[in-house]
Amino acid sequence: MLSEFDLIKQYFQRQQAGRAVLGIGDDCALLAPSPGMQLAISCDMLVEGRHFFAGADARMLGHKSLAVNLSDLAAMGATPRAFTLALSLPSADRSWLEGFSAGLFALADAHQCELVGGDTTKGPLNICITIFGEVAPGRALRRDAAKAGDDIWISGTLGDARLALAGYRGEFALDAGSLAAAAPRMHAPTPRVALGMALSGQGAAHAAIDISDGLVGDLGHILAASQVGATLDADALPAGPVLARQQQDLKRRFCAAGGDDYELCFTAPASRREAVIAAAARAGTPVTRVGAIDAEPGLRLVDASGSTLDLSLAGFDHFSGD
């Protein structure tokens, strides 16, 4: 078995110089913040059997562990800077560590986000990443900044991750081709970092959140923090390409409350539609207008004809049910 120190060196300590003043290998890492910028900090813990299947592919798990954190920075409009990784492992398995670190670093390098420190220990598989980004004062996309009259926008597409989960769980018969096509959305989400940065850089959006627990639940956090309500057009929700081939009811349900999408839901004044579309084009990320923020509290889901739909669709909550 590798010792803890060998393990860190071999798989997580990289040869090239980073931008950090001091990286892995001391009591603390040292970073020099960019003058005048604020620091955005987020932290996610992934537990085997809860956030990923036992035996999940190590490379995709390395990707996903960082992706969910990058997604939080994206939702603030922050520019990724660095992260720490704490890892509890049942054993120092070389092939697992190789795959995990490869997936992790591929995504980290794509976003110039540097691993600056962390911890490894023996124990049940648990992955905890804390990430740091930078954002100019007053530019962060906060949950409490939505205003009545704002458009509600969604990046990319929704529901394919939830569809893949349903396929794995056998909730209904999903053909193997559809499962294979939807699975990458569940295992290897794409954090919308460039879009978040473009929206905050342009001052084009008011509020934003990333959709991890399902649109209805996550938009609900914006509504609560901003003390507003919303009307969503269920038929305008952009279903993922695999989900789009399913029946309407499932499509609506998984778009509205699927979870694990890691798309951005953001609000912007109607007067800024062109700026939003320009920011999305610059980021290379499609966006869809799906509703509006209302002064009246509560969330209303309507169909294309404007009729109200049932909203007994709760957001995913890690402590209720599975």
Added chain:
Amino acid sequence: MLSEFDLIKQYFQRQQAGRAVLGIGDDCALLAPSPGMQLAISCDMLVEGRHFFAGADARMLGHKSLAVNLSDLAAMGATPRAFTLALSLPSADRSWLEGFSAGLFALADAHQCELVGGDTTKGPLNICITIFGEVAPGRALRRDAAKAGDDIWISGTLGDARLALAGYRGEFALDAGSLAAAAPRMHAPTPRVALGMALSGQGAAHAAIDISDGLVGDLGHILAASQVGATLDADALPAGPVLARQQQDLKRRFCAAGGDDYELCFTAPASRREAVIAAAARAGTPVTRVGAIDAEPGLRLVDASGSTLDLSLAGFDHFSGD
């Protein structure tokens, strides 16, 4: 069972305004770094059965989880600023959460270190804290800064935490009174934050590390990073008050390689002895001079008469043995 969101609100979201621009409750926390300061970042993960006993007192565990991270800041000479907490819990047990959060916040408040974000999930008990401090450029106490001729200093006392562990494990017969007296050193270590800040503020010290895995192993990290050697006087090592009553051999062994001391080991030029003593006095922390840095590689342990002692005392390693 409490939902995740209720749980966070009830036990970890505090009423009073913090210094953070934006605290718990958004995708990220926002901090405004102090102009011109560098950011020191550290991360520790504590696993039940490995870093603490199953059923450990929740309040002391809350204290210790933050203490080990504050100790890393102390070892850099950084001023504590904020931290994130990720918590995996088998169940949302109210009395555990009450105790844990009370112990955590009592220590956090004592160091004006603000909880700004985190994550809670269901799973095997695992506590991961990432901490942020600030230090002026060039002032951090780095492991690679020891110079031949430096004195080696130790804060406080060593070995009582290891003595308590030996008592719990039944490694030898330790009377109940001694165990009770030594136990707080194991369960509720005191991070030497004020001393680290005083040493870095005065530029009194070169290198520093906190002693978590045992003096020999941790000093070894300084020697390796600084490419120097050292001679330690085993009989000058400041044994804790309970260990001090044990026989010489055990005293030397637990002082040199006990672990879980969370004292600082630091080096400073002989010309700065008065500055070190002044910094220690200002911090209210006793310090003891225990040896010297040598140009010759390797670590030599000698007794009061200068005779060499056996050094087959390895530092604790989380992946070898227990």
